[in-house]
Amino acid sequence: LKFRDGESRICENERKIKILYQKTEKSEALALNSPHFARNSRGDGPTDTLPDFRNLGVIARILVIVNALAFIAAAIKASTLPQLMDAFLEIALLLEPVLIASLLALYIANAGLARLRYDIAVAVVLAIVLVLTAAAYPLMPTNDFTPGGLARALGFAALVTGFLLSYFFLRNRAFSPALSEARLQALQARIRPHFLFNSLNAVLSLIRTDARRAETALEDLAELYRMLMADTRTLTSLAEELELVRQYLNLEQLRLGDRLNVEWRVESAPRDARVPPLLLQPLVENAVYHGIEPSLEPGTIEIAIYLNGDRLHVRLTNPYHPDYQHRQGNRIALANIRERMQLHFDVEAEMESGVVGNHYEIHMQMPYRAGPQ
């Protein structure tokens, strides 16, 4: 017996080493997966992309930066306040039409630009701006109709465009680690170990009495963890995210039984909508943890997803127990999701949460982006 003991200990050690090994492998894989090395649709090279020219945040940034540059240029030329206003107006006269026209053109060309290689896309953007500048220049009621004047205008347009593109390039680079960081945080914030062990325990209890249900449960568990370990930096489809939530809730149902009721209102949800992965599951897990587990009485979680115009709405409701001590986990999960929504959708993502009567409600909005199913 002692001998066997020793043997099993060796096995144990071997297993530990394997786990360690797997861990290193995983962290290496993670490093390779980090955005700087991540493969783009073409298979290699960094994922430098143009900003989304249909995003309000991006449009606002462009407007503010270009006008600020014009103001600085005017301030350099002028020495008194009236002079400054004159100089700014003179610049604005040519600048604003070109700026607005360029934004409009980029808004229309956005989808096409996103499909191009980064360097080609940059060249196209530059070309659009220069053509528009050249087209607008003769229409301007300025005195300076010499070819030199046009060249100067084109030069400035190219300079400002280059500056803006570098800004977005750097911003993208700066936020890419944030996205992978967010992914790690997402991994840590979600699926409490408590859930894994309790689920395994519930499955163990089923094996003797209901082997078929036990099988289904283990399949759900495997799928769930496969999704959790998948790359969460790119957007996923709403259909996939809903499937994940269903699998998660099936497992919770196993151990909570009648205490957990779920009301789905997703008939009109656009299943092809692109959403950040692991957007819903952590919120539903919170709903179970704070809304269902603290009570012996049955409770209902309501999940409503619908389209309103081009906005995707997600509304999640669960019973609220004021006397139950709220742990910090909730706020961390919410902050994490808010951050990831902002990284993906900038200012176009909204999230509100609060207590309504005896319920806790989370309401999210984001732009509806259709993608391949």
Next chain:
Amino acid sequence: MSAPLRIFLVDDEAPARTRMRALLGDLQAELPSVVIGEASSGHEGLALLADNPSDVALVDIQMPQMSGLEFARHLSTFERAPAVVFITAHDQYAIEAFEVNALDYLLKPVRAARLAAALAKAATSGSVKREAVERAARAPRRYLSVVERGRITLVPVAEILYLRAELKYVTIRTREREHLLEESLTALETEFSETFVRVHRSCLVARSALRGVERATDDEGEEGGWVVVLDGTAEKLPVSRRQWPAVKALLKG
């Protein structure tokens, strides 16, 4: 071992109780046992255990309304309390507290061999150790357990208006009635510092019940002193000079 070990199960998840019964069944040959009963909450457990004495209670930590640790604290007021083995899926804090206070615990999913060892140990170690459980508990209790005519009554802390020390006992006053509790007022003040405020050397008042203060009349308290007026009772309680600043600050804030 002569008689089989009498075991009681407390877990809010039915599958977990099923699994425990299965494991105990597997262990019959080496460790004869009989499951006296099972409960899905601390309340139910305390009620059932009062009439069904057991040797060991297997208690889940994370349960709604009353945690496993609070359950064990109330259980320790039983005259012949069973030994307690805690069960937890994953609670780092609880595990550390168990280790420090030498309390028996098992991790979910529970293995038969571990269960057998824990039961054998619990059977010899005797009933739940009150002080150890108190030290391990991090959250204040939600109920106070009072023994009345040999039965345990649970008084929800949220319903208590005030606690007053009287000789050997502490009187608990709710809207409906009074209970006698055998605990120290100082310990209660420490545990429930967020719920009660001390108005007098011998009296803690629920912050939520505090309505205001009045000048004391002659028979109510110290000369020229104050008394607190509470919701839910006509009684007025004297405020000591020493506690007056704290009470005043509370009423202003």
